[in-house]
Amino acid sequence: MGILTTDKFPLLVVLNPFSGKKQSREVWETILQPALHRAGKPFKVIESGAQGHAQTYFFDNIKPIITDLVQSISVANKPVSDSASGPSVVLPSSATLEVMVVGGDGTVHEIVNGILHGVKGTEFVSEAFRPTVKFSIIPTGTGNAISTSLGVTSVQDALDRYLAGKEIPMRIMTVSTKASGNHWEPRLYTVVVNSFGLHCATVYDSEEFRHLGNERFRQAAMKNIENLKQYEGKLVFYGPVQSYNRSSHSLAPSNNSSGDDLTASTETLSGPFTYLLITKQASLEPGFTPTPLANTADEWMDVLAVQNVGQAEILQMFGATSNGQHIQQEQVEYFKTKVVELETPTQGRLCVDGEFxxxxxxxxxxxxFEVAKDLNTQIFGVFA
Structure with a gap:
C-alpha cells in the first residue's frame, strides 16, 4: 500500500502566540479557523507556550501521533479477508502528517528537530514505513524566511496554497560535531540558515529589540556594524562545489570539484569573515535576499562569505541585497555545496535557525554542515 492520507486524522495546527508582533491568535480566529471549517478540514490546535515548547511536544508525542495516523489509515482501508477470522488490516508503507504552523521559522525549526530526534533509532521510520510531514507555514513570525523564499505574500496566500494542496520538498541540513571515535554526530537539524560573524551577532543581540518586530534585526545590525568585528576561521568544502562567476553571472563547477565523492576535500576558503551564511533559503525576510540562488527544494546549500570588509563595504552590500546584486561585488564569495566544515582558531558562536x-x-x-542524505531525515515537504 502506498502513501495515503485520511480525512479522519486532524491537521495539527501549531499556534505560537508570541511570534512576530503577536498576531497569530487573531489570524487563527479570524481567517484560518473559519476557512478550515468551511473546507471541512478537521484540526487539532497545539499552542506553543514558550520557547522550546513545540520541540518538546513533538519529541514526546511524535511516536503516538504517527501510530494514531497509521491506525486511522489502516482502518479506513481495511480489506475483507477470506479467512473465517474476519477482516485483516493492511498497514500502509507511508502516511502523510499535515502540520500548519501559525508562527515563524523558529517554530518550524523546533518542530523539525522534535520530530527527527523523537523518531531517531525507532521503528517508526524504516524501509518498510516512511512517514512524510507536510508543512503549511502561515507567516506570522518575525523573519518568515521560508515563506518569503517561496514567494508567499500574505496569510491568505499561504492558506490558499495549503487548500490547493500543491507541495514541494523542504530539504533539511544537518549540523554535526565530532563524537567519540572521530565520527560525525548530528547536533541540530536546520531548515533556514546557519551563520557566523556579523549575522550571528545580529540575531543574538536582536532579542533586546524583539518588541520592534522585523525592525529588531535592523537595530541589532546597526549596533554591530558600529562596532564591526572580523571573525577568524576557515571553510573546507567537500565533494561537488559550484562557485559564482561575476563575469559570466552564473555558477560554474569548481576546478577541484570531486564529483559525488563527499569525502574528498575540494577547496578551502580562509577568513577572517565579516559575514558568513550557510543556508537553504533565498530570503531571510522581505526585502533581504542574501542568497538569491538558493532553493528550498534542491540538494544544495548556498554559502555567502564576506571577508574582512569595513563598515562602508558591509553597508553597501546590505543595500544591494533586495535584488541580489550584492553577489556581483568583489568582497562577496558565493558557493553551492553539499558538505562544508567550519573551523575557528578560538572558541566561537554559531547561529542555527536562531538557536545558538x-x-x-x-x-x-x-x-x-550538509544537506541530509538519509531518506529517514528527508521526510518533509511544504505547501507552495
Whole structure:
C-alpha cells in the first residue's frame, strides 16, 4: 500500500502566540479557523507556550501521533479477508502528517528537530514505513524566511496554497560535531540558515529589540556594524562545489570539484569573515535576499562569505541585497555545496535557525554542515 492520507486524522495546527508582533491568535480566529471549517478540514490546535515548547511536544508525542495516523489509515482501508477470522488490516508503507504552523521559522525549526530526534533509532521510520510531514507555514513570525523564499505574500496566500494542496520538498541540513571515535554526530537539524560573524551577532543581540518586530534585526545590525568585528576561521568544502562567476553571472563547477565523492576535500576558503551564511533559503525576510540562488527544494546549500570588509563595504552590500546584486561585488564569495566544515582558531558562536551553539577551537572543534542524505531525515515537504 502506498502513501495515503485520511480525512479522519486532524491537521495539527501549531499556534505560537508570541511570534512576530503577536498576531497569530487573531489570524487563527479570524481567517484560518473559519476557512478550515468551511473546507471541512478537521484540526487539532497545539499552542506553543514558550520557547522550546513545540520541540518538546513533538519529541514526546511524535511516536503516538504517527501510530494514531497509521491506525486511522489502516482502518479506513481495511480489506475483507477470506479467512473465517474476519477482516485483516493492511498497514500502509507511508502516511502523510499535515502540520500548519501559525508562527515563524523558529517554530518550524523546533518542530523539525522534535520530530527527527523523537523518531531517531525507532521503528517508526524504516524501509518498510516512511512517514512524510507536510508543512503549511502561515507567516506570522518575525523573519518568515521560508515563506518569503517561496514567494508567499500574505496569510491568505499561504492558506490558499495549503487548500490547493500543491507541495514541494523542504530539504533539511544537518549540523554535526565530532563524537567519540572521530565520527560525525548530528547536533541540530536546520531548515533556514546557519551563520557566523556579523549575522550571528545580529540575531543574538536582536532579542533586546524583539518588541520592534522585523525592525529588531535592523537595530541589532546597526549596533554591530558600529562596532564591526572580523571573525577568524576557515571553510573546507567537500565533494561537488559550484562557485559564482561575476563575469559570466552564473555558477560554474569548481576546478577541484570531486564529483559525488563527499569525502574528498575540494577547496578551502580562509577568513577572517565579516559575514558568513550557510543556508537553504533565498530570503531571510522581505526585502533581504542574501542568497538569491538558493532553493528550498534542491540538494544544495548556498554559502555567502564576506571577508574582512569595513563598515562602508558591509553597508553597501546590505543595500544591494533586495535584488541580489550584492553577489556581483568583489568582497562577496558565493558557493553551492553539499558538505562544508567550519573551523575557528578560538572558541566561537554559531547561529542555527536562531538557536545558538558553541564552536570549539581547532580541527577537533570543527562543525560540519550538509544537506541530509538519509531518506529517514528527508521526510518533509511544504505547501507552495
Amino acid at each position: 551553539m558553541t564552536i570549539e577551537p581547532g580541527p577537533d572543534g570543527r562543525v560540519r
